[in-house]
Amino acid sequence: MTPTFRRTAPLLAALCALPLAASGCAADHDSILDGDVLRIAVQTDQPLIGWENDEGRYEGFDVDTARYIAESLGKEIEWVPILTADRETVLLEDRADLTIASFSITQERKRDIAFAGPYAIAHQDLLVRADDTTITGLADIEGRRLCSARGSNVADRITVEHGVSAVPVEAEDSIACLEMLIAGEVDVLATDDRILAGLAWQSGGAARLVGAGYSEERLGIGMQQGDTAGCEAVNRAITDMYADGTAELLMRQWFAPAGMDLESIPIPQYEGCA
Amino acid sequence: MRSTPVLARRAVTRLDEDPLTARLELVYKTASPSKLLVRAVAAVAALAAMLTALAVAAAAANDALDVIGHEAGPQVVATTDLYFALSDADAQVATLLLLGTSDQAGTDEARARYDQRRGEIAAALLEAHRLAGDDAAQRTTIETVMEHYGRYEQLAAEALLLAEQAAYPQGEAPPDVVAAYREAGDLMSGQLLPLSYNLTLENATAVREAYDRAENRIDTGLLVVAVAGAIALAALVWLQIHLARGYGRVFNPSLLVATAVCLLYLGTGLAVLNAEQSAQQTAKEGGFDNALSLARANAVSNALYVDQVRYLLDAERAAIYEQTLFDKAQALHYREAGNLGEYRDLLAEAWNAPLAAPERTPGLLSEAFTGSDATWDAARAWQTLMNADAAMREGDGTAAERLASVREAYIDYDTALAALSEEHLGTFRAGIEEGEQAIADFAFLLPAAMVALAAFTFTGIAPRLREFR
Numbered sequence: 001m002t003p004t005f006r007r008t009a010p011l012l013a014a015l016c017a018l019p020l021a022a023s024g025c026a027a028d029h030d031s032i033l034d035g036d037v038l039r040i041a042v043q044t045d046q047p048l049i050g051w052e053n054d055e056g057r058y059e060g061f062d063v064d065t066a067r068y069i070a071e072s073l074g075k076e077i078e079w080v081p082i083l084t085a086d087r088e089t090v091l092l093e094d095r096a097d098l099t100i101a102s103f104s105i106t107q108e109r110k111r112d113i114a115f116a117g118p119y120a121i122a123h124q125d126l127l128v129r130a131d132d133t134t135i136t137g138l139a140d141i142e143g144r145r146l147c148s149a150r151g152s153n154v155a156d157r158i159t160v161e162h163g164v165s166a167v168p169v170e171a172e173d174s175i176a177c178l179e180m181l182i183a184g185e186v187d188v189l190a191t192d193d194r195i196l197a198g199l200a201w202q203s204g205g206a207a208r209l210v211g212a213g214y215s216e217e218r219l220g221i222g223m224q225q226g227d228t229a230g231c232e233a234v235n236r237a238i239t240d241m242y243a244d245g246t247a248e249l250l251m252r253q254w255f256a257p258a259g260m261d262l263e264s265i266p267i268p269q270y271e272g273c274a
Numbered sequence: 275m276r277s278t279p280v281l282a283r284r285a286v287t288r289l290d291e292d293p294l295t296a297r298l299e300l301v302y303k304t305a306s307p308s309k310l311l312v313r314a315v316a317a318v319a320a321l322a323a324m325l326t327a328l329a330v331a332a333a334a335a336n337d338a339l340d341v342i343g344h345e346a347g348p349q350v351v352a353t354t355d356l357y358f359a360l361s362d363a364d365a366q367v368a369t370l371l372l373l374g375t376s377d378q379a380g381t382d383e384a385r386a387r388y389d390q391r392r393g394e395i396a397a398a399l400l401e402a403h404r405l406a407g408d409d410a411a412q413r414t415t416i417e418t419v420m421e422h423y424g425r426y427e428q429l430a431a432e433a434l435l436l437a438e439q440a441a442y443p444q445g446e447a448p449p450d451v452v453a454a455y456r457e458a459g460d461l462m463s464g465q466l467l468p469l470s471y472n473l474t475l476e477n478a479t480a481v482r483e484a485y486d487r488a489e490n491r492i493d494t495g496l497l498v499v500a501v502a503g504a505i506a507l508a509a510l511v512w513l514q515i516h517l518a519r520g521y522g523r524v525f526n527p528s529l530l531v532a533t534a535v536c537l538l539y540l541g542t543g544l545a546v547l548n549a550e551q552s553a554q555q556t557a558k559e560g561g562f563d564n565a566l567s568l569a570r571a572n573a574v575s576n577a578l579y580v581d582q583v584r585y586l587l588d589a590e591r592a593a594i595y596e597q598t599l600f601d602k603a604q605a606l607h608y609r610e611a612g613n614l615g616e617y618r619d620l621l622a623e624a625w626n627a628p629l630a631a632p633e634r635t636p637g638l639l640s641e642a643f644t645g646s647d648a649t650w651d652a653a654r655a656w657q658t659l660m661n662a663d664a665a666m667r668e669g670d671g672t673a674a675e676r677l678a679s680v681r682e683a684y685i686d687y688d689t690a691l692a693a694l695s696e697e698h699l700g701t702f703r704a705g706i707e708e709g710e711q712a713i714a715d716f717a718f719l720l721p722a723a724m725v726a727l728a729a730f731t732f733t734g735i736a737p738r739l740r741e742f743r
Contacts, residue, residue, distance in 0.1 A: 107608045107636060121464075138593070160612030161597060215597045232479045239472060243414065266464030269471045272570070
């Protein structure tokens with residue numbers, strides 16, 4: 001046996017090495033589909049979108065979207081409460097698997113993280129004090145004090161993309177901005193219309209939505225890079241959410257009372273999973 | 275102690291008592307027909323296992339080629355055709371509304387093209403529905419597209435009728451016409467185009483899944499073939515050794531041939547499967563992924579052209595259409611720019627310098643860039659389109675003139691894109707063909723190999739079996 005083995009051993013070794021070499025080329029990424037629990041980051045300071053209610057339960061459109069996606073993937077949810085500024089870092093530091101938090105898909109962000117979706121299309125809009133009639137469109141905020149939550153790119157984009165220079169003021173979160181607006185410390189808030197509708201609703205009539213709708217935002221689900229199968233599975237869940245009427249139902253449930261125009265709810269065109 | 279008896283004893287030592295002989299088992303006592311048959315059957319069984327594993331792995335590879343090359347692959351193409359026809363139909367409606375009663379030649383062309391696109395949409399919908407087969411989710415989506423499209427045609431017809439009644443000159447569409455178009459346009463951009471775009475992506479997912487599954491099965495196949503092959507070789511060697519020990523025949527010609535054929539098939543099989551994997555990789559990554567990226571680029575580019583027409587048609591929403599165009603430009607070919615002006619400057623800075631190939635920055639267009647002439651043509655055409663876009667926005671001349679300049683640039687760019695796409699589709703088709711050819715040649719020979727190997731093994735032991743009669 002020994003001489004036989006000596007003769008065949010190198011051959012065996014060579015044969016076994018072939019498939020190993022072939023399979024070694026495939027990248028080995030963790031997928032959100034592997035585990036039983038999804039760590040989903042949601043905002044806790046966005047009324048109607050991602051919000052902790054008086055009973056300590058998270059609620060809002062983004063939270064319900066998270067629940068729908070987790071259920072359709074058959075996963076339990078572990079909530080990761082975040083503020084606007086944390087949306088990217090929770091993914092980069094592997095503290096969350098998904099970020100569902102009014103997160104616009106941009107090519108800049110795609111360099112570091114991946115996006116499934118979009119799961120909703122929003123428009124950038126303006127929120128002013130209810131008695132302020134001087135601001136009717138984007139051009140009117142030139143030179144006015146514009147508040148945005150830390151980590152949001154709104155003020156920069158207004159200046160660079162639309163050539164309107166407001167005086168930027170940063171606050172911890174959008175509720176702080178709303179308080180400053182009502183107190184007269186700032187003149188205008190700019191962000192997506194869903195968030196502003198929530199703030200207008202919360203202000204109890206002290207603030208109003210301008211309806212300027214100056215830019216289209218594609219809100220995506222942030223993910224870590226390299227999980228193509230996971231990203232595609234999330235997109236399938238979003239497809240189901242729109243096809244079975246859940247998306248429309250949720251939009252109406254959360255945003256109709258806040259006075260948002262819901263006449264035609266656009267279906268998101270996916271970014272595609274790389 | 276004398277030495278003679280030792281020598282005498284040694285002289286009479288029998289062969290079967292010699293320790294060396296015993297160790298080598300060069301005697302008949304271990305030989306029996308049943309032992310011989312067991313070894314031969316074991317060798318043939320191992321050979322059968324190896325060839326079966328080869329056949330299974332080859333079939334897996336063939337299935338994958340079928341899905342990529344003949345099922346989901348063409349479905350991807352059918353749905354991008356649908357997107358393009360839908361988007362371009364919308365472009366013609368917006369053009370007709372923009373031009374009003376001016377520019378007879380322009381309106382005639384737009385009307386003819388609208389009719390042509392409507393025909394193509396119907397055909398693409400039927401084709402997509404047929405190709406969806408028994409995939410219920412896809413069929414539902416396609417039926418939804420059909421419903422929405424019926425509504426779109428109706429809304430577009432109403433807007434065109436209003437325009438005809440108002441009989442206005444170019445660029446002066448009255449508010450009711452613009453409002454009627456908005457409803458149609460929103461349905462197109464908000465429902466029809468996303469649905470068909472997502473269908474394309476869903477089919478691309480099917481291709482990726484088939485590809486990954488095939489890769490895994492081929493990987494497993496390679497391992498099983500290698501192990502079964504090693505066992506078969508070991509069994510043949512074991513049989514040889516048994517013949518050598520039991521029957522004093524060091525070499526058995528038939529078994530040598532069987533061993534050689536086994537080695538040959540093992541080597542060829544592993545090589546073919548490896549080649550298969552690399553052919554699939556070329557077809558998928560070099561061809562399909564790039565062609566898909568460009569098909570999506572083609573779709574997005576047409577929607578970008580629609581944004582230009584809408585920009586001219588609907589002054590109130592011009593800012594939105596400029597921003598959605600900028601988003602599309604960034605999705606096609608990314609530059610670290612905050613607005614269209616910066617974007618054009620960065621393009622000029624990068625491409626006016628001599629370069630071997632345009633950089634593969636992120637983007638549906640630029641990810642398919644190679645160093646070829648077709649790549650440069652597409653890159654230049656893109657730059658020209660962006661410059662024409664700027665001229666259109668600065669607004670010299672009538673609406674028809676402003677539109678004509680971007681339209682011309684768009685058509686040139688579209689042609690360049692098609693040529694680049696053809697380059698990648700060539701790679702895709704060649705990869706699929708190469709893979710199919712390799713499998714076909716190899717699979718054809720497998721049964722013959724099995725019969726030959728079994729025959730050689732049994733003819734190898736047949737003379738020895740006869741010794742027992």
